Amino acid sequence: DIHMTQSPSSLSASVGDRVTITCRASEGLNGWLAWYQQKPGKAPKLLIYRVSSLQSGVPSRFSGSGSGTDFTLTISSLQPDDFATYYCQQYKAYRTFGQGTKVEIK
Amino acid sequence: QLQLQESGSRLVKPSQTLSLTCVVSGGSISSGDYAWSWSRQPPGRGLEYIGYIYHGGTTYHNPSLRSRVTISMDRSRNQFSLKMTSVTAADTAVYYCAREKVGDDGGYFDNWGRGTLVTVSS
Numbered sequence: 001d002i003h004m005t006q007s008p009s010s011l012s013a014s015v016g017d018r019v020t021i022t023c024r025a026s027e028g029l030n031g032w033l034a035w036y037q038q039k040p041g042k043a044p045k046l047l048i049y050r051v052s053s054l055q056s057g058v059p060s061r062f063s064g065s066g067s068g069t070d071f072t073l074t075i076s077s078l079q080p081d082d083f084a085t086y087y088c089q090q091y092k093a094y095r096t097f098g099q100g101t102k103v104e105i106k
Numbered sequence: 107q108l109q110l111q112e113s114g115s116r117l118v119k120p121s122q123t124l125s126l127t128c129v130v131s132g133g134s135i136s137s138g139d140y141a142w143s144w145s146r147q148p149p150g151r152g153l154e155y156i157g158y159i160y161h162g163g164t165t166y167h168n169p170s171l172r173s174r175v176t177i178s179m180d181r182s183r184n185q186f187s188l189k190m191t192s193v194t195a196a197d198t199a200v201y202y203c204a205r206e207k208v209g210d211d212g213g214y215f216d217n218w219g220r221g222t223l224v225t226v227s228s
Contacts, residue, residue: 055216092213
């Protein structure tokens with residue numbers, strides 16, 4: 001199994017801050033990585049696929065980057081609606097998720 | 107607009123079988139561009155992939171669950187189902203159905219159901 005490790009597990013930030021979340025895979029993913037946002041009591045929402053492709057309807061303040069085993073989700077200017085938990089997911093070999101990063105209000 | 111809605115047993119006794127169905131509206135589960143999948147999330151924890159079924163009937167199950175899981179589909183009703191046998195308290199979770207993009211660049215989930223909490227308890 002490919003293991004996914006996110007860091008940090010939680011962070012506190014203010015509206016307008018630039019936020020970066022990291023995801024590391026136990027082996028190279030050849031770019032098969034997605035990011036999701038989940039709010040309490042709600043289903044996950046696809047933000048980004050194929051490392052950096054923005055899903056339709058997702059604000060452009062979200063971006064993804066990385067290669068090999070190391071990937072990053074960046075929120076360029078945090079908005080009130082962005083306080084949530086974020087998950088990375090690999091789809092090189094079957095499907096596994098990171099453990100999540102909770103973005104809280106500072 | 108595609109919608110997925112889970113339904114089924116919310117309370118299951120230990121050692122019994124969990125049964126869930128996902129009804130799909132606004133799109134056909136016979137589409138060759140997508141597979142139909144299940145994931146789960148124990149309370150306060152992260153997401154775990156259970157498996158998928160493709161329109162031709164091909165299935166994949168998480169190796170850690172494979173021997174207990176059956177995923178099937180009913181094209182006439184545009185729905186797919188999950189059965190998990192011999193459940194324990196560790197199977198208590200919110201269960202989500204989702205549409206999974208397949209093909210050369212596929213493997214991610216672009217539409218999800220709202221999820222249903224299944225509790226395993228006597």
